[in-house]
Amino acid sequence: MRKDLLKLLDLTGEEIIEILDVADKLKAEQKAGIKHDFPQGKTLAMIFEKNSTRTRVSFETGIYQLGGHGIFLSSSESQLGRGEPIADTARVLSRYCDCIMIRTFGQDRVEELAKYATIPVINGLTDLAHPCQVLADLQTIREHKGKLAGLKACYIGDGNNMANSIIVGCMKVGMDVAIACPKAYAPDKMILDFAETVTDCTFTMTEDVIEAAKGADVIFTDVWSSMGMESEKKQREQDFAGYQINAEVMAAANEGCMVMHCLPAHRGEEITADVFEAHADEIFDEAENRLHAQKAVMYILMKNMEK
Numbered sequence: 001m002r003k004d005l006l007k008l009l010d011l012t013g014e015e016i017i018e019i020l021d022v023a024d025k026l027k028a029e030q031k032a033g034i035k036h037d038f039p040q041g042k043t044l045a046m047i048f049e050k051n052s053t054r055t056r057v058s059f060e061t062g063i064y065q066l067g068g069h070g071i072f073l074s075s076s077e078s079q080l081g082r083g084e085p086i087a088d089t090a091r092v093l094s095r096y097c098d099c100i101m102i103r104t105f106g107q108d109r110v111e112e113l114a115k116y117a118t119i120p121v122i123n124g125l126t127d128l129a130h131p132c133q134v135l136a137d138l139q140t141i142r143e144h145k146g147k148l149a150g151l152k153a154c155y156i157g158d159g160n161n162m163a164n165s166i167i168v169g170c171m172k173v174g175m176d177v178a179i180a181c182p183k184a185y186a187p188d189k190m191i192l193d194f195a196e197t198v199t200d201c202t203f204t205m206t207e208d209v210i211e212a213a214k215g216a217d218v219i220f221t222d223v224w225s226s227m228g229m230e231s232e233k234k235q236r237e238q239d240f241a242g243y244q245i246n247a248e249v250m251a252a253a254n255e256g257c258m259v260m261h262c263l264p265a266h267r268g269e270e271i272t273a274d275v276f277e278a279h280a281d282e283i284f285d286e287a288e289n290r291l292h293a294q295k296a297v298m299y300i301l302m303k304n305m306e307k
């Protein structure tokens with residue numbers, strides 16, 4: 001694998017499967033109380049320019065379980081919030097730390113950080129992509145279904161960072177993908193262009209939620225208003241009405257269809273409380289797997305640096 005994890009588009013399907021295999025191994029070791037085979041004392045800098053619960057706790061716990069240490073840097077409390085260039089931050093952190101995780105707005109900021117950092121950079125969410133989340137999602141689906149290739153994934157809602165990463169992650173491992181979203185909220189053009197190039201599985205996009213859900217083995221959704229879009233909340237509530245995982249949608253899917261939600265969830269908006277609770281075990285397995293999938297990413301990227 002390369003130096004960084006910036007977006008799933010940069011990885012091959014084989015590299016994604018390798019991460020999932022390492023994630024399964026690290027998860028099994030942790031559950032069995034077996035010490036991981038990883039050099040001690042590595043430091044992860046964690047830059048947060050947006051809020052987080054899962055990403056922060058799973059990365060900080062993950063590096064600790066690998067025998068290292070996490071350092072939390074919020075934009076408001078670090079010099080980043082006072083305008084220090086990301087390129088300078090990259091070169092400074094590279095002198096102290098072994099890896100950087102960043103959650104921010106534009107993907108260009110993450111790419112710039114990685115360009116100037118001599119240590120691995122991991123995207124912990126941008127407006128374009130949420131690769132760590134989708135790696136955890138794929139790990140969860142494989143655990144529950146025993147396979148990935150040949151399954152059908154459906155995503156209902158905003159064509160946002162989650163939709164973008166789901167399309168790429170699922171298609172790279174051979175899953176068919178159907179997206180239901182309003183026309184004005186389609187996924188990123190670069191992602192749609194990618195989907196057109198894939199030949200071993202299918203991609204469809206529609207405004208018809210039931211059509212997209214037909215025959216699905218896993219249905220994803222995400223919030224109608226992502227972080228940074230708070231001012232559009234009222235408009236989005238109108239535009240996304242009906243783009244919801246509910247009993248009718250689940251009835252159109254295959255028997256045993258899973259539900260994935262990256263969380264936090266807004267019951268009564270993108271998912272009903274009943275469907276959420278009926279699939280809570282899957283959704284919280286998915287949340288747990290953030291820890292294991294990210295440990296795998298850190299494990300692979302930091303071990304690569306030692307070669």
Ligand code: CP
Pocket residue numbers: 051052053054055056125133262263264
């Ligand atoms: N799913 C996810 O990334 O959660 P946080 O925003 O809490 O990190």
Ligand code: NVA
Pocket residue numbers: 125160161162222223225226227262263264
């Ligand atoms: N699409 C959401 C995901 C949160 C984990 C956001 O960007 O806010």
